[in-house]
Amino acid sequence: MKISINRLKDFILLEQSPEEIAALLTGSGLEVEGIELFESIKGGLEGVVIGEVLTCERHPNADKLSITTVDIGGEVVPIVCGAPNVAKGQKVVVAKEGCTLYPVSGESFEIKKAKIRGEVSQGMICAEDEIGIGESHAGIMVLDTDLANGTPAAEYFKVVKDHVLEIGLTPNRADAASHLGVARDLKALLKREVCIPSVGDFKVDNTNRTIPVTIENSNDCPRYAGLTISNVKVGPSPEWLQNYLKALDLDPINNIVDITNFILHDLGQPLHAFDADKISGGKIIVKKLPKDSLFVTLDEKERKLSGEELMICDEIGGLCIAGIFGGKGSGVSDNTTSIFLESAYFSPDVIRKGSQFHGLKTDASFRFERGTDPNMPIYALKRAAMLIKEIAGGEITSEVVDIYPNPIGDLDIDIEYKNIHRLIGKDLSQAEIKEILGNLDIKVVSESEQGFKVSVKPYRVDVTREADVIEEILRIHGFDNVALSENLKSDYLAEHPAKDFNKLQYRLSELLSSLGYYEIITNSLTKPLYAEKSGFMDPVHNVEIYNKLSEDLGVMRQSLLFSGLEVLAHNINRRQKDLKLFEFGTVYSKQPEGYQEERRLAMFLTGDKAAESWREPSKPVAFPDLYATVELILEKVGIEQVDVEVIHSAPFDYALQMKLGTKELGKLGLVQEELCKLAEVRQEVLYADLNWDLLMKKAKGLKKYAEISKFPEVRRDLSLVLDRSVTFDQIKKVALKAGGKLLQRIGVFDVYQGDKIDAGKKAYALSFYLQDSEQTLTDKVIDKTMGRLIQSFENEVGAFIRK
Known part of the structure; x- marks a missing residue:
């Protein structure tokens, strides 16, 4: 999520540097992952100034060049210019020696002192494409200005500079998914007030075009508001709005859509603008459409509905997938003159399911599926309507429609002081606790000696329990401000010393690598065909992917065999036929009692044991080579005895089954030829499949080195x-x-x-x-x-x- 420092300053007084603001936010739980400099003109026109051409003469050695002298403010420099329109007395844009220009197309370049056809040139008189403000290269820019020579061009072109924070927003902090939300945290951290623009001047011009709204499912849409604005003029947005969106890495579209995006990132309230003339029957209906209904979205893709997503409809059909994506037929275009502006609160569950089903992740769905503020729709609607009137003209031609049958109230939570001190690990004064909560808009409604009751506004979807309120106190007080106790203690309920499974896996990886094996990491998604053809996996147990990217990645793997065989095939097809591979991976299955995961260790041997040499002929790998590796692994982790049994079952032609007591530790043997061919491997493959979870459970730890005996063997x-x-x-x-x-x-x-x-x-x-x-x-x-x-x-x- 991107946040503009310039825009934050419109909400709250900020005297800190961007780095200091980033540190404050990170310390409170809004982790700032980066700070980017935004410039409305790339490079900020550093080193580019306003100049005046004092003289202009033809170049003696070139017909199309002119030799000029230019006053750039206290200094007159010679510049060779190739523009046909350069002339004495002009006010021009001059790139001084040493500055770097960022043209509209092509690479950036530095202005250097040069000799052009024998004449010295100490700068460059610029065309608009050369400084990145336009496409024209017909000639140099001639300015009509009284600005003094030497004035930075950035002042003339009103270059906007901004620092943009990249915040890694955690899923629980839906309230902070806007500039207002971040400003609220800064209010608590800096103890300063947040100011939001007033909508007191909002007024309805007339009610000539009222569009009624019907909600068929108030559980999925607890609140829906809207109004009509007529006689608007769709066109480009003003520069300030375009720069705001560009700073957030958004492309300006037109003034109406840009204003809805501005409100979304400003207040966290998604809006949607419909072309009012395209609403059949002049009526909005919020409902679900039948399963398999077809709907064309703004990206011109025809989508088949699941029947579970919420739709915004007119009397004929769908206009928009509610809270996710608009429809192509009802969107605002250059010909739009009247709009219906929507501002709603949707259930996070219905938005999340619809977004997941269609694979659509939009700025609106990002916020709705995490939970927006049910008290924001009307303010955001009025604010947007006022901006539209200011920027796109028009008049508000309906009252605000606000359907909110079951208002969502504040949540009351009881807090005990002893729990605050216990969970934070530090005694905070009651005054500080109440100040922090007050600055977070968490109101104390009643008090007692033991504690108090607070009222939490519904936009704080993550604050529902006493522990959540205490966490809010702690993050504003500061995690770094809680000192470590001088006396620390730990309780051990597990066996001691505990096994370090990561270290064990690392050591076994080292062991296998020392034996010439290469580690592979493969995709957990695989083909459903493998389970159907394997002879040892049941397709009923496949964990299917609902929003799969392709049929080849349609299910979670039940075995590491085929993902490893695919790696073998890839290498063999590239003339690497002698392979020793291993993988630590997870397999998945769907059982009557639920989904199950199990970690396995797989090893693959194929081709020759060693490269052919003058000392000995090459030999193909054999079963004892694989068995010896498995024995070394067992010895390494201290498992001295396992039961083995010869078996002849898929996926093996022949194999050994290894058991620890009644539990199967694994199998190793020769893979059936038809299964190898299924993965396009056309040479023999030896394969070991070990139950890594069981191996770790039974392991006694890494085998220690022992002193060599003094007595003979x-x-x-x-x-x-x-x-x-x-x-x-x-x-x-x-x-x-x-x-x-x-x-x-x-x-x-x-x-x-x-x-x-x-x-x-x-x-x-x-x-x-x-x-x-x-x-x-x-x-x-x-x-x-x-x-x-x-x-x-x-x-x-x-x-x-x-x-």
């Missing part, structure tokens, strides 16, 4: 013959249980299946690494440990130990 090997159905995970579980704390790790250095052992059998060659951190292992201890391992393998997995 011992290796012993065993060869086991087992049924082919026995997995290595089962063997590992048995070994860790039987080996106790001495068993540090297990390795597999050979697997055999063939005719040298019985059918249905396989042989594992395993290495066991034993170590004691407190003493050197003896043969007796080693043999005892290996004996327990052998016995456990024989009893629990039916192993035969090969000697």
